[in-house]
Amino acid sequence: MKSEEIFLNQGLRFYISTSSQKIFGLANQNHSRIPLRSDCVPVCHQLICIIDNRVVILEKIIIIMDIVKAVQNYIIKMLNEVPGMKVLLLDSETTPIISNVMTQSSLLSHETYLVDRIDNRNRDRMRHLKCICFLRPTSETMQLLVEELRDPQYGDYYLYFSNILKKSAIERLAEVDEHEAVSEVQEYFADYCAINPDFYSLNLSLPLYGDSLNTWDGETLQRVVEGVLAILLSLKKKPLIRYEKMSVMAKRLATEIHYHIQQESQLFYYRKTDTPPILLILDRRNDPVTPLLSQWTYQAMVHELLGIQNGRVNLSDVPDIRPELKEIVLSQDTDPFYKKNMELNLGDLGANIKSYVEEYQSKTKSKVGIESIADMKRFMEEYPEFRKISGNVSKHVTLVSELSRLVEKENLLEVSELEQSLACYEQHASDLKNLQRLIASSKVSDNSKIRLVLLYSLRYEKSPSNSITSLIDELHRHGVSQQKISLIASMIQFAGTDKRQDDLFSNESFLARGKNAIIKGLKGVENVYTQHSPHLRQTIELLLKCKLKETSYPYIEGGTKDRPQDIIIFMVGGATYEEARYVSQINSTTPGVRIVLGGTTVHNSQSFLNEVQDAFHRFPLAGATGTRPTRFGVGGGGVENVYTQHSPHLRQTIELLLKCKLKETSYPYIEGGTKDRPQDIIIFMVGGATYEEARYVSQINSTTPGVRIVLGGTTVHNSQSFLNEVQDAFHRFPLAGATGTRPTRFGVGGGVGMKDG
Template structure:
């Protein structure tokens, strides 16, 4: 079911009805009648927020819950305000699986993995039913590998096995050589297989190097260095076409207003390296969707970067350091909301509350029109753990990977009445990309 109507500012009618019904169902199940705030610049967020408010009033008896001292907040946001987060490579377990393989209704299809055993061709990832996954879903790949290694080491000690295990590949061989370990370890052998496949895909796609440049583009302002590295990676046969496109998309977003930006020459370089016109056209689509003129907030201001620290992937040979500086813009919005500093001029209430509505909220339900990400889900989990008394829930029209995010935009643009047959070369000065 498509999300958008005939533009990036309008709902598909069936999708709108389904989203309203879904949000109302969530509120009823949680027994919450929230105050509703929305992102002012987003017509879709405003329409959704207004309709949910209207339906709560129409169904007053259903929403007649005991009032709390601090009313819950439903915050309706729009993905357009942060198109960077869904474009980035991920390094925590759940997010990596979704980005590199895909999670659909809690299931992961591993049938394409080389040498996969029949019982592992499709696996279930559920934080409710899988204690190991629940414990490790937000860990980075290195820490995850170290956790699995300690489990294998414990088994080796019990069985007096002396196989030398130093890498993820060694663990995969150990699981294959010791079928009794698979029986005893239950879910752990499943995760050894999954982590092994993630490691293989990281190596195959040169993702560590790609991710380092992604992080630089998302979090720092170093044009000359970024451009040099981007030109090198576009010309590298080790980097996938999808990664090359994403890097240019991030560059175009970051340096859209920079007078010396090199988007035109980068597009030419993409063509020279064999990318198709159809692939390259997605750059123009992204800028029409989430360029500076479409965003409410300054995505690249220093204020929007919550952390510039580095985080190391450690624990096993074969897993190197990588930048993980980026924090989703949602983090800043939620921190401002919890500190009661979120500007009403930018995030107004559907109905102005009494003074009680301006107290620090305890229960916050965030809904992202255009799709949330597992990186944002991880941030919400961390914020819940770090903020006593806060209970934040994140939802959205979907959970995006970089691939699904761009696919949704491209498919929407093809349905637009104004969509024509101009080439990507002919359109590349549009969509707010400043070309020199």
């Protein structure tokens, strides 16, 4: 008898006979062996079955935490619960969640013949089809669902929500379901993007900070709490919670999560394990160095130089790119070459891509000779796999070629060598000399120059002999914009020595500097471009050795002296692929330890600098202008249009109104009121509206399904007509000290019409 493992949920394995297709037994996340038949007996770390009076030993059971499979299992279970032909209806947030773990062909294999968005109002009516809705229970999505149920496009609706659904939302759905179209309502906690088996992201596009750099934006905090709760529920974990003490935001998040776990105690009712799982909440500001460095492993390098968005890479700007390769998909599930090589450095990757091409060429030659019907049949059977390999070879050759081109174009080898020196060693004189040389080089991009000075500033900030001021002068002299240079002061305020909890560079004491030098000397240098280890490595190592100080990383409640086995890490401010690679290495080399890492987003250097700039723009630092700096674009590009940065105040008013957050104390009703999100809004502007405001209203109407807004006013102003109106008021009601004579009127077209006052 042969057995096969079937993953049905995270940390849960069923064993099934490939001959009889009957389940023999399972192992759950608590390491319990649960027999499902009377002749199935758990023994030690193996599962045995008695079949035909023979003892059959199944292989050793290994419990793992695989968040990709956790999400896949939710989706597959969802699809299997609704038999027959069906439609899958998603929203803007669940679309990337599914696209990261499922392919179109896998959806088709479960009889899902159409995937659409609930905000698409131009869908055809198909009452003969069943509809599965997988949605985030936000106010906007719930409103769209209400409108859908009032006028159903499909026969039956099976509603699955990616997070906890409020009782009031269920009651509202019941009220509007007059056609009795809803057959089922369930919560499936796939409310995050699973990137790797041990790496996830919330893909946040919301602003992170509230009133200061130490407070959460309220809406963002709610989203993050929901995302972390979904991770815990999908992994079936009720953890002890630890957080970075110096981070006010980490503490607030830890407190909120603990509160919600207590409130939803029935959902988190899991059998206690001997060693409790740990949820560790960290802050990106404690390690600003890792996201600033150039990357040299495949997955991290693609994200750094080209950007990975929901498993896709945009290559449309690559010179002479073929149409079918303008956007490519990188998936471990469907791409064995990518899975095998994603954590290798560029040198090893080059050798493997060469072998991959040679393998493809040998298979191509073997397919040439078709001399019989049997040859033809064999060729047709192998043709789909042959085409798949062909497409994969083209994809990876194109990708590696483009990475090599960008490395040469931006002189990244030389830049990266200095980055690693600044990140890993205390050698001020040579670092300064090399930095001045690269600032003067025309081969180095402005973005790279800024990153190098940022690394220098972070390391030598407290050194009395630092040359930060002279380096800023050098940047000015070589044409780097003031807006980018202003980021240096912002970074010190954002994540300088006084803002960090730990000794990031191991240079804050004589003993730390000595220990760092000894460790680096013993370890040796494997690759000059990959010497740096993220600060997360030290944190995890201390945690696994039970040496992570509670004074620095306290528990919200309780505690344990045992070495943790299951660790869920969440990084406020975003994690990186370099940190994810380290976590993957720990999981593969440390038996009995299972770690998953995630954060608010996945950073490369550009996105991290943009986040710092946005914070700087929102909370101008002492002596700063408060103007928004030029944003860093993926691939070293991108300047926002400096002439269209302003948004009319009307935009903020409408956004608050649509979020039901427009305060009645400031905008009261004449009579009555409503708590519902408005759909039809008529705006009248006393004193006149503008075409800029009209353009914004038009954008809202075209991008926000279910909302219809019209704007008007007493007139349509341009700058001249507005100033004339102010002047007329001034002429009619002379201010104190004014003459009362009518000033010269502003003429349209920039001329001055000289009229007698």
